[in-house]
Amino acid sequence: MDMLQQRSAKCAWGVRAAWLVLALLAALYCGWRFAGASPLETNLLALLPATEADPVAEKAVDTLASALGDRTVLLVTSRDDAHAKAAAKQLGASLQKSGAFASVTTELPPFDLSQIAALYQPYRFGLLGPADRTALTNASPTTLHDMLAQRIYSPLQGGLSTQLADDPFGWLERWLGNLPLATSNLDVEDNLLVSHRHDAQGDTTSVLLVATLPGSAYETKTQRAVHAALADAESALREAFPDLAVARAGAVFYAEAARSASEREVHVIGIASLAGIALLMMWVFRSPRLLLLGFVSTALGIVCALAATLLIFGKLHLLTLVFGASLIGEAVDYSIQYFVVYLGAGRDWDARRGARMVRPALGVALTTSLLGYAILMWVPFPALKQIGCFAMVGIATAFASVLWLLPALLTRAPKRNPRRLFTGAAWLLARWQHALGGKRAWLVAALLLIVCVPGWLRLTSDDDIHLLIQRDASLVAQEDTVRAAVGVDNSAQFFVVRGATEEAVLQRAEALGAKLDALNGTADSVGGYQSVVQFVPSAQRQSEARALLARQVFNDPAALRATLLQAGFKDEVADAWLGAFAKPPVPFTVERWLAAPWSQPYRHLWLGAVGSSEANATQATGYAAVVIPQGVTPRNEPALIALAHGLPGVVFVDKAASVSKLFGEYRVDTGWWLGGTLALVCVLLMLRYGARGGVATTLPVLLAVGVALAIFGYAGATLNLFNWLALMLVLGVGANYAVFLREGCARDAADLGAVWTGVLLSAATALLSFGMLGISAMPALKSFGTTLALGIAVAVLLAPIGMPTGKSSGKTAGKTAGRPSESRRAA
Template sequence: MDLPQQRRAKQTWGVRVAWLALALLAALYCGWRFAGPAPLETNLLALLPATEADPVAEKAVDTLASALGDRTVLLVTSRDDAHAKAAAKQLGAALQKSGAFGSVTAELPPFDLSQIAALYLPYRFGLLTPADRATLAPPNAQADPTALHDLLAQRLYSPLQGGLTTPLADDPFGWLQRWLGGLPLATSNLTVEDNLLVSHQGDGEKATTSVLLVATLPGSAYETKTQRAVHAALADAESALRQSFPDVTVARAGAVFYAQAARSASEREVHLIGIASLCGIALLMLWVFRSPRLLLLGFVSTALGIVCALAATLLIFGKLHLLTLVFGASLIGEAVDYSIQYFVVYLGAGRDWDARRGARTVRPALTVALATSLLGYAILMWVPFPALKQIACFAIAGIVTAFASVLWLLPALLTRAPKRSPRRVFAGAARLLAHWQRALAGQRAWLVAALLLLAAVPGWLRLTSDDDIHLLIQRDASLVAQEDKVRAAVGVDNSAQFFVVRGDTPEAVLQRAEALGAKLDALDALDGGADAVGGYQSVAQFVPSARRQSEDRALLAQHVFNDPAALRATLLQAGFKDEVADAWLAAYAKPQAPLTVDQWLAVPWSQPYRHLWLGAVGVNAQNPANAPNASNGANGANASGYAAVVIPQRVTLHNAPALIALAHDLPGVVFVDKAASVSKLFGEYRVDSGWWLGGALLVVAALLMLRYRVRGGLATTLPVVLAVGVALAVFGYAGVPLNLFNWLALMLVLGVGANYAVFLREGCLRAAADLGAVWTGVLLSAATTLLSFGMLAMSAMPALRSFGATLALGILVSVLLAPMGMPTATPARKPGARSSESRRAA
């Protein structure tokens, strides 16, 4: 072996070792990440963009999701009351014993309701219900002098009541007891029976008893380890329950179940899409190339792209979204395109094969194709949608790696000339191309384009859109049915729409929450009830503002304690002992600071309601004019302060506009509807994406005109432009509403579909190129891409289904029209011929 050959051999082995090191490094990093806590992101909210202009509203969404996400609810139902209760106890004991849950509450622990009254007792003279306030100082009227006597008599002689009661000596007129009765402690259909939370539904033979169990998770609902432990524990417990109580059913609700179902579905789709793509691509490549070696090398390049893409995505984002995982499996078809083009040059060279010259030959076509593909994916990076940013990052890293491996690794592995070449396949492809080019190329291309546009116009006029987020992220139907059953039994309808109330101080927040509460009460009082919310939960119901407490105390001072001697006489006449009356009067006379939120948060029983108080916040709020549902006063540069949430019990299509109007009318209040906000944002970006697509088309046309001159650039761009137009027309004729994902898929149709015309035109520019081999490579590339991206159209995720269907349709039209971009000087050039354009390019 001479010196140049030795140097070349060393360089070849150096390239192989470098790529092997890169592959090992990426694989080890991915293995290390998956060996620990699974990096797969199953939280559907994490897939969605930030939609609220006020970051505090986004914080509220996250806070509520966290508060409710780690809580799991089970509903045990039977027509036999005793069976339902016994089964609930058995299920609770089994789940607690399993260790899969942090805590399981079936039977309520002993709780002294007097603990709730004990918090408020020192502040009782500043706590009045609206009814008591109206009784003491009725609007537009004088206070009834006998009202106090009536209240006292009602308190003394009314029958004993359950629930929150106060000692007669501490609350002789019952003001505190009635105020405690208005606390939103049990805004549901549940009652306590035998220390169980029970709901009764139906009458007669259809009557059922449901018992509620509440469990908390030891970790995040989105951790794979937690999901598997919960799934196994429930499966075992329900199996034992069916043997003991065959008539009992169990419904479940909780983020952990949706996360586990989403993860399982994505894993199934990854396996389905990945295996189907691999098998289909392998069969196609074997049928065309008749070489297991080329098949293996093609998958080496593709595997490198996917492993490096996975490593880069995990390194940059830390987590891997479900959409990214499923999309990654479909990237196989696009990544293998570059190696296919290299193999076509390899087989076409025959005995004259030189690996480095082959790389130089294919480099221009692959470079132009890479540029157009990167443009399509780069646009996704600008969309403020975490999942799409990840998909773009994954795809860019994958195709860049595949591109580099074709130009540098494959020449180091494919050094020997091919033993045989599929000449019959290439000859057949050449004949097909010659016939197809005669029908499309030259002046006929513009005629075909005009006819396609005429046929497409009616379809465009029929186009509609639907940006509802619920159509894009589909939840497991079985889990939705079970959750609806739980909601019906509990009687709480809403947990997704709420108000965020902000202020510079806690006192300002409480005052604004009280104003909002008054407006919500007014909606409930309207005739007809269409706008009624059926109640709400607010921190101001637990802790009135200092101003409200002061006003209530002043009201008592004016109408009750204005004559202490007469008041004492009234109490003594009613039978109160002297020391009791004096102690009560002394308690009022003692100065008392108002009750604060911090004092309420400090008591253990407030834990289930602490998510209502967001506490101190400090953000750079944006201009409300740019914000959906933004209200006046909820913004400001470098704004800081405090915030709370108010949750209406029932939000419907009828009352939602009224609730949004309330937020606009009240300072510091924002109505948050995450689903509606995302849908609105999707609609805005769907409109914007049309402009992005137009701009991208101009950029691609300019890029191709730089390469092929003006006429050649326009001809090469024409197929993909028509592909976009035809795809839109098909959706219009089919009556399929468009969403953001359809338009983003058209971006990739532009980026990927333009490659086929580029590959053909570059084949015409190459000296001694076999156009039959080039057309074979184009068809094979399109087939592999269709196979992988087309599989997305079968995904259970509606977003990916829209994405895949649009991509498949656009790519199919792109490859069929690709011969439009061929130079007119080469209608059916034989191997070894050279066009005038190739001579000019040379």
């Protein structure tokens, strides 16, 4: 006997050591990941899936996001012009000194605009504006003479001017004047970018500052440095200029706000869940040791889930982090079921036998939960895949720890037996099961169905992505202020133009531009657009322009030379200009434009080489560009979509609309998956409990799903994908309660009062943790939490329906369940 005890003790120590090693490895890995660059993903776009059928369009979304992601814009506004400018200079100097930014541009560096003209000057004979094309099509000697006279005696005054000797007719100068370089309300004053506005209180002056980040806007280190630098700089600024207002815009501010909000929610949800669960377990078990062991099992599940998620995905999304804090309530369920068996056994406790007793119930419960979470792995949303992985690893680890670790830690018999509590619970269960179970179950189901039908008929859905990703309201207001001052539209829709060659892309972009120009003056017009062809015409267009000049202007070189000399040009100037046209033509190219430093703010318009998505060329190399229209509204968007459909190689991209559409498609699919999973769970339970028992055990969670949907309908709440995904988890979690009761009835000498106590406690912890998600500022998690709380509450209330008839009072409590007063005296 002593040898058996020694062997058992050694085995217990081996199990403890193995779990300790696992916990240390997982904790050390998580600590190592968080010690370096933060693995927390704060980019809201990273939560969204690839929605575009064309991968080139998806690349365009990423390119535009990254092009703007490392820029930060600040707007300093005052009613005193001098104060605004002085404050902007002080703010820029403070931010540059802080080291939080790679560069801060307040005063514009000296730049000779003639550099732009010099870039295009060698290619001037292929560059003609629309007005000059029209004028030259029907040109006559008189027309050319008038053009020359206007150029000489009324030169265009501006920065983008050309030398008279190089551009005697002004064609290049007028073409340069059409470049979309100044598309805002900003003017240059004292080397500052300034916007003047007038409102009801008077005139205001706003000065724009542009800063670039030293790293990614989604790195925690960068966010904290920027936050601290701005807080210090603005504090000093308000002391010197009390009348000042500073508005900011940039991805780093949204990322920092999202990260801070998620950290607050993790603390609130985590601490509240822990405290609530601890109080509930202490009230029921009256044992700090059991409380500690329960949290050991839960902590193992959480830390292993965190390590696995980081190992598999590399990053941790905000949704996963906050959801992980709520998983405490489900992970502790398995240990609770083990503890009620432990307390019910009294002095006859045997740890291994106790594990064998709860294994069937926990196994079935784990299977149903894994089925619910597995659906999240199927949905193509990165954050939901992470949540599914996190939850599955967490609850599987908690399950394993209950079966193998807790028996090694909980070897001594309990010092007390909460007989009074268990007897009272048995009496309550008997009364409740009598009201719901047996033949009455079908009557209850029918009544609930009748009550639910009107609610189901009132159900509506809304898949708008904007309702599910909530941005900080104050930052949105500040960004709107910046955009209003600058005069830039807040449009996230654009065209992607692709082709097999660079030339094909440019020609198609020109065709698109012509269609957009044709919309002007109609109800579907846009307020202009940005396109690479405004800077780099296609070789075909340049060739056509040169051919037009050759036909209409240079067809008689002698007469043209005489016209120039008569206008006062020197012989060598006229000969040089005529000789320049006679040289073999070389078209201006995209590569030449990209090499110019001043093209940097517009380089996102050219995507360059990409994988072609055209038919039968999926692996070929192609090229692509984007065209960004201004003033896209719900009214003119259908016309823009139709316009894109009518042009080869052109697609209209609206990321928000694409995601919303995908949300709707997966919401419908998830509804079908929910029905299929319910049927699968029913079949699995029928294999274990028989046909009648399987249906009865499935009925509570089925009714829970139906009642939750009806409540949403009566409340007038719109459903989205996250509500339906939460219903999948209601199925996974809610089915456990009926299973626990059913398995308790199947165990010899089981105290159903103890089992029912464990079920109620499990439901209470789940409601506490998942219900806390209902207060989340993240609309997606709020939908999750509200739906889970409703479904779990109904599932636990209806769980006794799944009990076999005649088993309501259990075996050990059956004799006294109907006489609670006698039971209390006996206890």
